Amino acid sequence: MRGFRRGLHRRSLYHRSLHLPPSPDAAHAQLLALHESGDANAAARFLREKTAAGSIFPGFLSSVVIDRACKSGDLRGALLILATMLHSGTPPPNQHAFASLIDALSKSTRLADAARALELMRDAGIHPDVVTFTVMIRGFCKNRMMERAWEIFQEMIKSNRCQPDCFLYGVLIDGYCKELRMDRALELLREMRVERRIQPDVVIYNSIVDGLCRSNRFLEAWKFLDETMVLQGCSPTVVTYTSLIRGACKAKKMKLAVRIWNAMLERKIQPTIVSYSVIIDGLSKAGRVYDAYRVVREMETLGCELNVVIYTTLIDGLCKSGFLDDAYALYRIMKRSGAFPNQRTYATLIDTFCRNDRTETALGLFDHIRDYCPLDVAMYTAVVSGLCRERRLDDARALFREMRLAGVSADTHAYNVLLHGAFRSERPEEAFRILEELGDDPGCVANLLTYNTVIAGCCLESGMVLFYEMRQRGIAPDFATYSALIDRLLGSGEIGRAFDLCEEMLASGLSPPSGVLGRVVARLCWSRRGDLAAKVIEMAMAVDDTASFSLPWDDEDGAAQDEDSQGEELGSIKDGATQEEPVP
DNA sequence: TTAGGGTTAG
Numbered sequence: 142m143r144g145f146r147r148g149l150h151r152r153s154l155y156h157r158s159l160h161l162p163p164s165p166d167a168a169h170a171q172l173l174a175l176h177e178s179g180d181a182n183a184a185a186r187f188l189r190e191k192t193a194a195g196s197i198f199p200g201f202l203s204s205v206v207i208d209r210a211c212k213s214g215d216l217r218g219a220l221l222i223l224a225t226m227l228h229s230g231t232p233p234p235n236q237h238a239f240a241s242l243i244d245a246l247s248k249s250t251r252l253a254d255a256a257r258a259l260e261l262m263r264d265a266g267i268h269p270d271v272v273t274f275t276v277m278i279r280g281f282c283k284n285r286m287m288e289r290a291w292e293i294f295q296e297m298i299k300s301n302r303c304q305p306d307c308f309l310y311g312v313l314i315d316g317y318c319k320e321l322r323m324d325r326a327l328e329l330l331r332e333m334r335v336e337r338r339i340q341p342d343v344v345i346y347n348s349i350v351d352g353l354c355r356s357n358r359f360l361e362a363w364k365f366l367d368e369t370m371v372l373q374g375c376s377p378t379v380v381t382y383t384s385l386i387r388g389a390c391k392a393k394k395m396k397l398a399v400r401i402w403n404a405m406l407e408r409k410i411q412p413t414i415v416s417y418s419v420i421i422d423g424l425s426k427a428g429r430v431y432d433a434y435r436v437v438r439e440m441e442t443l444g445c446e447l448n449v450v451i452y453t454t455l456i457d458g459l460c461k462s463g464f465l466d467d468a469y470a471l472y473r474i475m476k477r478s479g480a481f482p483n484q485r486t487y488a489t490l491i492d493t494f495c496r497n498d499r500t501e502t503a504l505g506l507f508d509h510i511r512d513y514c515p516l517d518v519a520m521y522t523a524v525v526s527g528l529c530r531e532r533r534l535d536d537a538r539a540l541f542r543e544m545r546l547a548g549v550s551a552d553t554h555a556y557n558v559l560l561h562g563a564f565r566s567e568r569p570e571e572a573f574r575i576l577e578e579l580g581d582d583p584g585c586v587a588n589l590l591t592y593n594t595v596i597a598g599c600c601l602e603s604g605m606v607l608f609y610e611m612r613q614r615g616i617a618p619d620f621a622t623y624s625a626l627i628d629r630l631l632g633s634g635e636i637g638r639a640f641d642l643c644e645e646m647l648a649s650g651l652s653p654p655s656g657v658l659g660r661v662v663a664r665l666c667w668s669r670r671g672d673l674a675a676k677v678i679e680m681a682m683a684v685d686d687t688a689s690f691s692l693p694w695d696d697e698d699g700a701a702q703d704e705d706s707q708g709e710e711l712g713s714i715k716d717g718a719t720q721e722e723p724v725p
Numbered sequence: 726t727t728a729g730g731g732t733t734a735g
Contacts, residue, residue, distance in 0.1 A: 208726090208727080211727095212727095236727090237726065237727060238727095239727095240726090240727045240728090241726090241727055243727090244727060244728080270727095271728090272726085272727055272728055273727080273728095274728095275727090275728045275729080276727070276728060278728095279728065279729075282729095306728095307729085308728050308729055309728080309729085310729090311728085311729035311730080312728070312729050313729095314729085315729060315730065316729095318730090342729090343730080344729055344730045345729080345730080346730090347730045347731070348729080348730050348731095349730095350730090350731095351730070351731065378730090378731090379731080380730055380731045381730090381731080382731085383731040383732080384730085384731050385731095386731090387731075387732080413731085413732090414732075415731055415732045416731075416732080417732085418731095418732035418733065419731075419732060421732090421733095422732075422733065448732090448733095449733080450732050450733045451732085451733080452733085453732095453733045453734070454732080454733050454734095455733095456733090456734095457733070457734070483733085483734090484734075485733050485734035485735090486733080486734075487734080488734040488735050489733080489734050489735085490734095491734095491735080492734075492735055517734095517735090518735075519734055519735040520734085520735075521735085522734095522735040523734080523735045524735090525735090526735070552735095554735065555735080558735075
């Protein structure tokens with residue numbers, strides 16, 4: 142309070158000085174006037190020039206100018222003021238100015254500069270407070286640099302000058318959740334609760350629920366809500382429900398997703414446009430476009446305006462269900478409605494045209510929208526994929542080059558599409574060149590799909606080399622990897638090696654499609670190795686038994702464990718509630 | 726006076 146009063150006093154002094162005749166404070170008054178006129182650039186320039194010419198401004202005033210410059214996006218100006226001040230021996234900017242600068246730098250992904258500003262701050266003898274550390278750590282978290290985030294956190298703890306609070310834990314926990322490192326996230330949650338006695342709030346719990354759902358640990362997310370969050374006296378919000386609904390949709394549990402939706406309405410929690418997007422997307426992807434459309438109608442009845450996400454979600458649903466003309470009609474309605482299509486809308490349409498043998502239409506749309514919408518990697522990749530589908534590998538390669546020349550970075554998915562195209566055009570030598578390019582691209586790293594694409598396309602021996610390489614790189618093969626190799630081995634008559642791989646696959650707990658297993662068993666029987674065939678069947682049964690565990694909520698109403706696609710009523714907001722209460 | 730959570734595409 143005292144600090145606040147002092148601030149007020151200073152501000153009023155400067156205000157008064159504006160009306161005084163020229164005085165030694167004239168430069169200050171002029172700076173303040175510039176600052177208050179809202180012209181951050183001019184204020185920054187003035188401060189810089191005057192300081193360089195020997196004027197000395199109070200630290201408070203220059204800090205305010207730096208803060209305003211940061212907020213108006215004039216990062217260059219803010220940095221120049223900082224440099225001028227630090228070199229001219231005038232009082233350094235205060236903690237707020239540094240915090241503001243570090244925040245602006247990390248939001249512009251200039252993380253190295255932000256870290257340097259933190260160092261400069263310490264050099265100037267100002268101790269960063271918990272907020273300054275939080276904005277710095279948040280920058281690393283948002284850019285998926287959790288190791289750096291953790292280092293700064295440790296530095297803060299070691300300096301022993303400020304203590305972490307609920308917000309800072311929230312930033313770190315969310316960072317780990319976004320990286321799906323749930324063990325780290327849960328460990329930090331325990332640390333804050335047990336060791337530091339900080340009560341987590343609903344935002345932190347929501348991060349955890351969402352992280353568990355994204356990690357395909359829906360059951361645990363559910364248990365977490367029920368057994369930890371609610372027990373700690375924290376009620377779920379619309380965000381919690383939205384994450385759970387998305388998790389249920391992802392786990393292909395649409396019936397449960399709808400039940401959670403209805404329970405949310407019953408609790409008088411109003412869905413937001415985000416929750417509507419999630420349920421509409423879930424229904425569309427489950428092939429229930431009509432139900433999705435009913436939800437949209439309900440939104441409209443309630444006066445809720447459809448945004449670009451809702452339109453794009455519906456267009457995607459229509460495309461994936463084969464209603465291409467309806468999707469295009471909706472796209473035209475969307476444009477008239479004022480919700481302008483974005484890169485995702487276009488990527489969806491382009492991809493759909495390509496998949497339906499209308500590559501020329503897709504190319505036409507692609508060329509047409511160049512003038513309206515910056516092209517991104519997904520839009521290019523959709524066209525590249527269409528060209529590859531038509532075995533126009535050279536055209537695809539040319540477009541890929543054009544993309545990079547236009548300054549759009551490729552990602553692993555883009556390379557994977559191109560690799561698939563090379564094999565489709567029966568040009569394995571080209572595929573290996575593309576694989577090399579991927580390896581040289583600093584922004585990309587080969588993933589499971591990359592290896593599966595190449596292994597499925599190349600010869601057996603190269604495939605085995607890649608199989609060992611991927612495991613060395615910590616990429617676990619999935620059933621597609623094994624199936625491709627096992628089929629190659631069977632084709633070359635190497636039944637023993639095929640059995641070994643099959644055994645390894647089953648031992649790793651992978652639930653394989655029955656096709657490849659059937660082929661292995663048949664070949665083993667023909668080769669009079671019934672003992673090995675029996676072993677394969679026995680191991681496959683063991684894998685299947687563990688895979689088919691039942692879920693508690695399916696038992697409650699005696700519902701089948703397999704996902705239904707119909708039969709669950711979507712509650713409306715007015716009367717929508719189910720009788721049962723399985724949802725927390 | 727600076728800081729944390731849920732949405733759509735290739």
